[in-house]
Amino acid sequence: MVFALVALVVLALLGAVHRYVWRRFVGDTTAPGSRLRRAGTVAAFVLPLLSVGAMTSGRVGAPFWLQQVLAWPGFLWLACLLYLTLALLVGEVVRPVLLRILARRDAARAGTESGTPAGTPAETSGTPTEVPGETRPRTEELVTSGSARVSAPSEAVVPTASDAPGPVAEPEAEPAASTSAPAPTPHPSRRLFVSRVVGGAAAAAGLATVGYGAYGVLRGPSVRRITVPLAKLPRAAHGFRIAVVSDIHIGPILGRAHTRRIVDTINATSPDLVAVVGDLVDGSVADLGSAAEPLAALRARHGSYFVTGNHEYFSGAEQWVDHVRELGLVPLENARVEIAGFDLAGVNDIAGETEGQGPDFGSALGDRDRGRAAVLMAHQPVVIHDAVEHGVDLQLSGHTHGGQLWPGNLLAELANPTVAGLERYGDTQLFVSRGAGAWGPPVRVGAPSDITVVELASRQA
Numbered sequence: 536m537v538f539a540l541v542a543l544v545v546l547a548l549l550g551a552v553h554r555y556v557w558r559r560f561v562g563d564t565t566a567p568g569s570r571l572r573r574a575g576t577v578a579a580f581v582l583p584l585l586s587v588g589a590m591t592s593g594r595v596g597a598p599f600w601l602q603q604v605l606a607w608p609g610f611l612w613l614a615c616l617l618y619l620t621l622a623l624l625v626g627e628v629v630r631p632v633l634l635r636i637l638a639r640r641d642a643a644r645a646g647t648e649s650g651t652p653a654g655t656p657a658e659t660s661g662t663p664t665e666v667p668g669e670t671r672p673r674t675e676e677l678v679t680s681g682s683a684r685v686s687a688p689s690e691a692v693v694p695t696a697s698d699a700p701g702p703v704a705e706p707e708a709e710p711a712a713s714t715s716a717p718a719p720t721p722h723p724s725r726r727l728f729v730s731r732v733v734g735g736a737a738a739a740a741g742l743a744t745v746g747y748g749a750y751g752v753l754r755g756p757s758v759r760r761i762t763v764p765l766a767k768l769p770r771a772a773h774g775f776r777i778a779v780v781s782d783i784h785i786g787p788i789l790g791r792a793h794t795r796r797i798v799d800t801i802n803a804t805s806p807d808l809v810a811v812v813g814d815l816v817d818g819s820v821a822d823l824g825s826a827a828e829p830l831a832a833l834r835a836r837h838g839s840y841f842v843t844g845n846h847e848y849f850s851g852a853e854q855w856v857d858h859v860r861e862l863g864l865v866p867l868e869n870a871r872v873e874i875a876g877f878d879l880a881g882v883n884d885i886a887g888e889t890e891g892q893g894p895d896f897g898s899a900l901g902d903r904d905r906g907r908a909a910v911l912m913a914h915q916p917v918v919i920h921d922a923v924e925h926g927v928d929l930q931l932s933g934h935t936h937g938g939q940l941w942p943g944n945l946l947a948e949l950a951n952p953t954v955a956g957l958e959r960y961g962d963t964q965l966f967v968s969r970g971a972g973a974w975g976p977p978v979r980v981g982a983p984s985d986i987t988v989v990e991l992a993s994r995q996a
Contacts, residue, residue: 563730585609606787614976622737748978755796772876773993778806781933782970786817813844813914845886877908937969937982
């Protein structure tokens with residue numbers, strides 16, 4: 536029941552946003568019945584349907600080729616909708632300012648064309664001007680009993696037929712003014728002009744933002760390096776380098792080439808150990824197994840390790856755990872291994888609790904020697920308090936994507952203790968990666984993808 540209500544609220548909100556976007560980009564800028572109006576109206580219905588299809592096709596078991604067809608336009612439109620809406624909201628502030636400026640300009644131009652200099656009383660059209668020595672004609676002289684105005688001067692004498700020596704020459708008729716004046720050129724109204732300017736600027740800003748964000752994802756993650764001192768790390772392990780990668784999100788959009796770029800980037804750092812901290816995939820092994828195969832080329836002196844994220848439990852976690860093991864990674868399912876100088880532990884994601892496979896900190900950390908440094912791989916940062924309780928020195932997490940799409944980082948801050956970077960909680964340090972891929976729209980704005988090389992430092996060195 537609650538889910539249905541939330542779904543209805545979300546659909547109503549999406550409908551209202553699409554209506555607003557249609558009005559500003561189509562309704563305010565195109566003529567009724569025009570081709571552009573019809574095309575914009577069709578797009579306003581088709582694009583949200585593609586987005587719904589992209590979000591639901593994988594969950595309902597649609598063929599993978601159909602998921603791929605829907606994913607690109609459907610997810611990209613969601614990113615476009617966000618930034619087009621934000622740009623239009625900024626335009627709402629600019630719109631009245633432009634209208635006021637144009638109104639003043641038009642008023643000044645009208646005054647200039649009428650010949651009235653600024654600061655002089657305007658002459659009233661149709662009012663005779665006083666001339667010294669002359670008498671203004673009385674109203675009776677200008678208006679006949681039938682009300683037609685006579686424009687002839689009062690001194691003029693109209694000859695009669697008896698006074699004329701010969702035939703009276705008729706004056707030539709002047710051509711009608713309407714036939715000689717050029718037809719006025721139609722101009723768009725001031726409001727239409729402003730709507731088109733603001734709409735065009737909003738479209739350019741929104742689409743450029745999405746394009747740049749998509750380029751950053753498709754180009755691949757950059758490498759960050761941080762040094763983390765651990766009090767209990769022995770001098771022999773000083774300088775130990777862990778390549779942390781999270782949220783790769785292999786799926787209908789980001790496939791085998793994406794995986795290959797990440798593997799090549801990690802191998803170029805020559806790490807001592809690779810930590811893959813969840814959300815590797817968005818789909819089944821049957822659909823995405825081949826796209827994950829480049830992971831078999833990961834190279835690290837102490838091996839590569841993997842823990843599940845919440846998306847693995849939407850995609851068949853058990854099958855993926857088996858598959859990554861076949862590719863040479865070591866899954867840490869509530870387990871621990873001893874590395875030279877410290878313990879490396881991993882726990883299942885909390886999403887596994889629905890399948891009876893949630894995190895078990897007792898199994899992973901309960902019987903260890905607390906005199907040794909402990910590094911924990913856990914997908915979601917929210918388990919940091921369990922890590923503190925079990926004496927973990929460093930927790931490696933992902934999940935947040937750093938917000939992925941600004942201002943999504945503000946929402947991520949509400950649900951996570953740390954959105955990105957390194958922070959301390961008591962004696963435990965928490966590092967959260969922004970991730971190497973993207974979920975939904977293959978776009979990142981304000982939160983570039985990365986792979987982080989965490990270098991452990993001994994205080995005894």
